[in-house]
Amino acid sequence: MASTTAFLKGQAAIVTGGGSGINFSFVKLLVESGVNVLIADIALYPSTKTWLESHNPDETGSRVEYLQTDVRDWSQLERTFDVCIAQFGKCPDIVVPGAGVFDLPKNAFWEDVDKDGHYNLLDVNLVHPIKMTRLAIKHMLEAKKAKGDKPGICGTIVHVSSIAAQTPALLIPLYSASKSGVNSFVRSMANLQDVCGIRVVGVAPGMTSTPLMVDDPVTLSLFDPERDTLLPPEELARAMLSLVVDTDKYAAGTILEVCDTEGRWREVSNLNDPGPQGPGSTISGGKDIAYGIFKTLGVGPKI
Numbered sequence: 001m002a003s004t005t006a007f008l009k010g011q012a013a014i015v016t017g018g019g020s021g022i023n024f025s026f027v028k029l030l031v032e033s034g035v036n037v038l039i040a041d042i043a044l045y046p047s048t049k050t051w052l053e054s055h056n057p058d059e060t061g062s063r064v065e066y067l068q069t070d071v072r073d074w075s076q077l078e079r080t081f082d083v084c085i086a087q088f089g090k091c092p093d094i095v096v097p098g099a100g101v102f103d104l105p106k107n108a109f110w111e112d113v114d115k116d117g118h119y120n121l122l123d124v125n126l127v128h129p130i131k132m133t134r135l136a137i138k139h140m141l142e143a144k145k146a147k148g149d150k151p152g153i154c155g156t157i158v159h160v161s162s163i164a165a166q167t168p169a170l171l172i173p174l175y176s177a178s179k180s181g182v183n184s185f186v187r188s189m190a191n192l193q194d195v196c197g198i199r200v201v202g203v204a205p206g207m208t209s210t211p212l213m214v215d216d217p218v219t220l221s222l223f224d225p226e227r228d229t230l231l232p233p234e235e236l237a238r239a240m241l242s243l244v245v246d247t248d249k250y251a252a253g254t255i256l257e258v259c260d261t262e263g264r265w266r267e268v269s270n271l272n273d274p275g276p277q278g279p280g281s282t283i284s285g286g287k288d289i290a291y292g293i294f295k296t297l298g299v300g301p302k303i
């Protein structure tokens, strides 16, 4: 980790959704590596609040600030960059548009929620990462110019996709669509590294033990403890850090699947990919939810 810390020390990061789960684990890893971090989240999970209150920048050498942010709002996304610059004296070197929500327990598609022309899930999971990337590119290029337009990497944007991009399902149609969109978007940005030094990459977590997955009993029912594995969020954080620092190993545009522990990660190919692999890739529950959907459709109970 010594060389990683040397690489990252003094950098600044904005992490949306950093108040909980996978993104919070990444926040902690960044802080341990000497990065000043702005958490932009609509709320902090109670244990994150406790951690933040006890965090001592003199011990870690890094600062952490929290800005209450609704990622669906463009002006609030813009503000995260202003606050990062004001607090840490620099444009972010790392941006993670990680905030996300899930179709369950309230299934916006099947239960006809969000009838006013847009789906909340798509606003959070797909539109916000796209907007955040646009803002990050603008700010990173301004900072690069101000420093004399030197060659090399001037910023990294780490998206948080999902294996659901490759395992679309009737139970989670909006979620699967949003994460497929994220994969496509990340790949669309691959050439940006050669063009102007901005690296856009993504991680695709398998089933991970976070509040999104375990706090709601309906969502948790997707997980069959006899057959499925919930991954620790710290494994995801390590993969995200590797995407930032291992620039020779992972090309821009990489989607790195994490369905296993101890660094057994897999790059997802754009074409002819075998699909998610490893213990965290299976979801064996959810049959009752499927029956509920069939009932809504007025069709038979068989799957």
Ligand SMILES: NC(=O)c1ccc[n+]([C@@H]2O[C@H](COP(=O)([O-])OP(=O)(O)OC[C@H]3O[C@@H](n4cnc5c(N)ncnc54)[C@H](O)[C@@H]3O)[C@@H](O)[C@H]2O)c1
Binding pocket: 016, 017, 018, 019, 020, 021, 022, 023, 040, 041, 042, 043, 045, 069, 070, 071, 072, 098, 099, 100, 101, 124, 160, 161, 162, 163, 204, 205, 206, 207, 208, 209, 210, 211, 212, 213
């Ligand atoms: N947990 C899993 O199994 C899993 C699997 C694949 C992908 N993911 C993805 O990982 C990312 C993190 O999820 P997690 O599992 O850690 O869940 P989580 O619920 O612990 O974290 C999600 C965070 O997003 C924030 N958020 C939601 N809506 C917001 C809004 N409008 N504005 C600002 N912040 C908002 C929440 O407050 C929360 O802190 C998400 O993008 C999720 O889709 C999770």
